[in-house]
Amino acid sequence: MSAKITRISGPVVACDRSELFAMGERVAVGKISLVGEVIRITTEFAFIQVYEDTMELKIGEPVAATGSSIMVELGPGLLTTIYDGIQRPLITLQQQSGDFIARGAAADALNRERIWQFIPSQCVGASLSAGSILGTVQETAAINHKILVPPLLSGRLIYLVEEGGYQLSDVIAKLKTDKGEEHNLYLYQRWPVRTKRPVGKRLTPDLPLVTGQRIIDTLFPIAKGGTAAMPGGFGTGKTVTQHNLAKWCDADVIVYIGCGERGNEMTGVLTDFPNLIDPATGCRLIERTVMIANTSNMPVAAREASIYTGITVAEYFRDQGLDVALMADSTSRWAEALREISGRLEEMPAEDGFPAYLPTRTAEFYERSGKVQTLSGEVGSVTSIGAVSPPGGDFSEPVTLHTQRFVKAFWVLDKMLANARFFPAIHPLDSYSEYAAELGQWWSKLSPQWQQDRDQLLRLLMEADKLQGIIRIMGEEGLSDHQRKIVMAERIIKEGFLQQSAFSPKDRYASPEKQALMLQLIMRRLNQMLDDPSPAAEAVKKFALIELIRLKDDLGSDESDKILSWQGGS
């Protein structure tokens, strides 16, 4: 006798016979088998968060246990695919049920029909540890997918297929463990989303994730395997910045999670990425991208799960020795999903109605990123970049505060900059990155005085900011000639270096070389101006400062010679 529904309140359903269920277990709810997860067990009842709309569900309908937790499928076919929060491929759902998503739809996450060309790299008889590479599948032009022995499994290889075309359902290898158990291995494996995948060893992130965005790479860089958060009120360009990072950063694989955001934005990614070329590999951007879309109008519980689905996929590619960048837009919507479920469970709220475990969950999520030595001894990384949407643009709210504690780069998006259409609207004084010092060495190879230039640039911005305060009270008349030049330098830095248009074909991506050369050139020019005895009013023309501002859009990343030899004016 199976359990029956006894209570329905929005996305939370309770059923009797709680002894049949385990915490975190995946269950099938109702006659049409909606996907749900057990989140509380009491003496009599099991509480379930349902990943689909509970409309028309009835009291007394059955709830069936499945014996496993919420899992994702990991294997060839992930790339270029767009999933919902619980890894149902949206294209397949569209083929099944049309333009609108139907309830109770089910589909395999990975295509079972498709034939993959598998090239084995082991021999029968080999003793394999968990995470060892069995062989490879060229999944897309960009990514050679390594087929791994699942974590937690090791033993002697007693069977391995020859090179050839296989489907996911084909057994490609058999492993005999020390205890004598035989395990069939396939091209794909399953993993529970809420458990982090094991690694060999955690390493210190020491290489930059080059994003092609000057204000990030030069001022507030992020390391491969690092964490960053991007808080900003609405309209400050969080999504555009996330898209730019997904497009141009030098990771091998991108996992893009649209968590509780707009449907059209995911459509934008789907429209854009197949047509854009990755500057590093020359492949189409879509070939390195996995998308997870749980838009704001999709069920709230699946939104909560989408973050975990995404990070598990990211970890899986990391385990192949790849650098993965994960973008989550927006983690505030994930926190709100937690809050909504918590409210339906009638838990005692902490700040702003959020549950008391919000900081723990936030930490757990960000801690799953990092640079690691994988089980097979390769080096891989997961870089997590989360957008945060503080209500009313108030950064003292719980999600922003808790996130700030667990990330090392903090890019503050500023309303005033956005209003003036100054993008990326990352505030150059309020933002910070704890990776800056460590990554300086990498940049010094491109430009010996990089560290010096960068520090001076920040100093100039800080000084100018103080002077702006004086100007506000006394006008420019209140400044000395030298001070006026500093204010002028600030403008050149902001407009000529920090500002970067996502729509400028030559500047939307700036290579590290271009950035280093521009920094060098601009700081040299500004120092000349600051040291020059001529009055501030003449300096604009004498040092061709306006041309210096246009430099970024005039010269592309492939024109470093021209940047080097740029003379403009003096």
Add this chain to the structure above:
Amino acid sequence: MKDPVIYTQLDRIEGPLIAMLLELSDIGYGEAVQLVDKQGRTRNGRVVLMDGEKVTIEVFQGTAGLAKENMRTRFLGRPITLNLDPSIIGRRLSGMGEPIDGGPPLAGSGRDINGSVINPTARAYPQEFVQTGISSIDLMNTLVRGQKLPIFSSSGLPHDQLAIQIAQQARIRPDLSGHTQDLNDSSKELVVVFAAIGVKHDVAVRFAEEISGRTVSFLNLADDPVMERLLTPRAALTAAEYLAFELGLHVLVILTDMTVYGEALREVASARGDVPSRKGYPGYLYSDLAALFERAGQIKGKKGSITQLPILTMPNDDITHPIPDLTGYITEGQIVLSRDLHRQGIYPPIELLPSLSRLMGDSVGEGYTRNDHLPLMEQLYAAYARRDEVRMMSRIMGEDDLSEIDKCYLKFGKQFEQHFIAQGAGENRSIEQSLAIGWQCLSRLPVREMTRLSKEELAKHQDIWQTSSIGVTD
């Protein structure tokens, strides 16, 4: 199947909610309910909570006059639906979708007003420029077909007039957009679906009179039942989806006033005992609003589209209030109206700096409008933002102490507000006219300030500076 009509005693009556004890096996979550009280008045409701043998129903017409005595209750075995067929065009309906124009009952098949989620892979990315004839929108915050672009207003500002003007003037320009196919005359025009959510009677009348052409109205007026307001936008959007995706029409949905909608939602939430988050609004306000706003868009392979123009009034002019704040996070931009400009007699009083159209970047420029559109917009924005800083300074120091260049910015700002932002309530400017006025305004500033424009763009328009008071070589 048991008899759908049951007589039962109420267990609890609280605010808009009633609870009753009964055998629940055949009742679905969210199911529509009809109640007939002792006086024979019919009320409508829906199931919002089911717990053991207790069912809680939200009554849209309120619970005044209800007692615990036996009441005739009918569970309809389906969610709340709206009947739709082509004759819906031209009808005037109540906030619940019942005819109030004296016409026959609605025909056609019933559709669940909660709608379903459009699969993101089925969406077509909105890129079709809609010319509204209003410079501050067309050039600065372009409306795109399939977009949801709200108007953030305040009490006493002319948001209704602006919405009416947009509804009257909005057109797709087939000559501009190479992407638009098969635009015959009728499809250039928009069908307007108008949802009044708790607005005053005269506002509703004005919309009814001034929006000419093909319209469907859903009217929940200020004195109509509060709970009905939760249904009004859903019914309107269900009609819009039918018109757009089944009849292939281009639909403009005007929802006013979303702040009133939010308040109705808060009222139900607090009656239900939901944990409040900011300002007493329930934590799911974001998801609830998103469920409405996300019903805009275009679908691949379907001719029609839904463009949403929700209007909301910011309580106390506060843009950080939960309703405008969450709306801004969901919608694809916002048009913000300013009391300051309104006092100066400028119509439409669109405050450009906080206004935004997120879909603009991919929908203007070469192949859509004109290639100077985006850089000109950015330059105007940069200059206007600088003007704001200068104006703040001048208020402290007086205008006389400003530098020459700062004075130029003040003059630019004045010219820009009076000639570019300001226009007549019936003035329909083409995008070319708007671009020309934009360039004219810029010529108040020296060329060297034009750092957002490329040398090529400046060379093309240098004659504007030659004829203006400031020389090119300044």
